[in-house]
Amino acid sequence: MRFTLFVIMALAIALGLGGWSARWALDQSAEIGTVAVGPWFANPTAGAPDADPYSKARLAKVGNLTLGLGEGVQFTADRxxxxxxxxxxxxxxxxxxxxxxxxxxxxxYSQEGRLLQPGSGRVAWLTSNNLMRAEDNSFAIAVGPLARAGNWLATSGTGPLVLALSLYDTPVSAASGVANVVLPELTLEKCLDG
Structure with missing residues (x-):
């Protein structure tokens, strides 16, 4: 009886520590293969068949599909x-x-990688095809819960936010490099809580 109890306890500790260490390794390895452009981050090789095992595990955990090497690249910003x-x-x-x-x-998106639904009658994302632009082809997008004239990307609720800028059929890739790419500026205007 004591031996059985010892084995059960040892298995519980091993499984608990094993699960914790796997989660810790995924969280700590987020920078592997990642490049930064201002507040935007991308892992251009995440969708490649030979991507590092941590990238594959993070994608499997979230359950989202990623862009393959020939399809494009996704930049995210959480700051x-x-x-x-x-x-x-x-x-x-x-x-x-x-x-x-x-x-x-x-x-x-949420921090867990889920698309945030902005509420009824609002669009969940904007595309380059339906964006209003200035004469020099630049754009300005308002992001937040308050309706704005022009390009507005609605958010709802409270909590952390991650913006994802996905480029499809682009020369920006792991092969050509993303370090010299210029991406849009992302600045805070105000928070509703003060």
């Missing part, structure tokens, strides 16, 4: 240009020009 964490209850401005791409999208 503004000043390094403050993005929040759903705050108003942000995304200004600039996107790099060369046939089509690109920008969408709000």
């Amino acid at each position: 503004d240009a000043s390094g403050r964490p993005l929040r759903r209850e705050c108003q942000y401005k995304v200004v600039g020009e996107a790099p060369a791409a046939r089509v690109w999208t920008i969408a709000p």
